[in-house]
Amino acid sequence: MIEPSPEQTAATPPADQAVTPSAPVDPAAGIDRDNWQDPDNVRWSFQNVARVLPTTPISRGTGPVAELPADLQDLGEVEVPATEYSEARSVRSVIESTDTDAWMFMHNGTVLTEEYFGEMSASTEHLLMSVSKSLVGTVAGVLVGSGDLDPNRLITDYVPELAESGYAGATVRHILDMRSGIRFSEDYLDPKSEVRQIEESIGWSEAKRENPGIGMYEFLTTLEAKSEHGGVFEYRSCETDVLGWVCEKIAGERMQSLMSRVLWSRIGAEQDAIIATDQYGVGMFDGGINTTLRDLARFGFVYTNRGLSLTGQQVAPTTWIGDTLTTTEDVRQAFADGPGDNRMPGGAYHNQFWFPFPDSHAFLALGIHGQMIYMNPGANVLGVKLSSWGLPQDAGKLFPTIRAFEALAKAVNSPAAE
Secondary structure: OOOOOHHHHHHOOOOOOOOOOOOOOOOOOOOOOOOOOOOOOHHHHOOOHHHOOOEEEEOOOOOOOOOOOEOOOOOOOOEEOOOOOOOOEEHHHHHHOOOEEEEEEEEOOEEEEEEEOOOOOOOOOEEOOOHHHHHHHHHHHHHHHOOOOOOOOEHHHHOHHHOOOOOOOOEHHHHHOOOOOEOOOOOOOOOOOHHHHHHHHOOOOOOOOOOOOOOHHHHHHOOOEOOOOOOOOOOOHHHHHHHHHHHHHHHOOOHHHHHHHHOHHHOOOOOOEEEEEOOOOOEOOOOOEEEOHHHHHHHHHHHHOOOEOOOOOEOOOHHHHHHHOOOOHHHHHHHHOOOOOOOOOOOEEEOOEEEOOOOOOOEEEEEOOOEEEEEEOOOOEEEEEEEOOOOOOOHHHHHHHHHHHHHHHHHHOOHHHO
């Protein structure tokens, strides 16, 4: 038997002495705008963004909630094949080793798996990070379908405030596919990178540089060009922020109400979404939207069902869906020639979505720290995963997750599954 130490003995009250329970520790204690994205804090902060940042709702409207029919199954033992980087493993192993907060898998519009971990629940709003880009891109697609937005027109035709910036001469198509020539670093670990400067400019972190707190719009006017527009693909969050500004100018309203009107009120969402904003109420278009797992699945389903929601309502124009799913050789070559190592040989980026495989119908909405929608209309499947990776980018967690969804798509469409 191990004897207690003197310190332990001294700290132990007599058996007949009442013990006053300590006050519960507030999980938000010490979390602020400077450290909410630290590895130890992201699990809490991604589920409580409104306690850290200013937010406004994206209303679900008053329409009916789209039902999510379920036939729940244990798919955890489906094998994820080995690659040159990893051994074969199970889907369960992938889920448990990738900081999963919640995930869902659907086939033919039916939920086969839905799981939540830790404090996450079906009603919890979770930060989407750059999955937000795909939602904003869809709003742009609706405006294209209505004839209000022409992807081939200059950005400055819609936002003349950018005429003196590096975006002069760039088209809307260039920013939809992230092929402008703007100088912008997406290095999340470099505190001096432009992606971090945006956060300081809009109050997402405490500003320490010159001109703190200038807001999203003014920050975008300061960006400069480094090369010709229409060149290679380079992932830059500012492209989506400019796209959101274009949409707002066309509609004459903030993204919060615009997205509610043309998208969120039409997918049969259960809850309002929320968007984190700058100090002037302008949304963080590239990564500030928060929603539940189930409502994110309702959005993703639109792209696997020719633009139709689970309620049968046409949300995105079929022409936009068709354009999104058509990646030309030019788009793929621009992706291949890009300066970053995206580890997706033969892949593409188009209309604010990722296309990781040249020989698959699958495409993705992705956000740092492990946010993902996997859409595969050819297999009639949809996967959604919300996570809290400690690091913004982690190939050792991203690609196993993609392969797990690919393995599930094959498993549920195999003859043995029928």
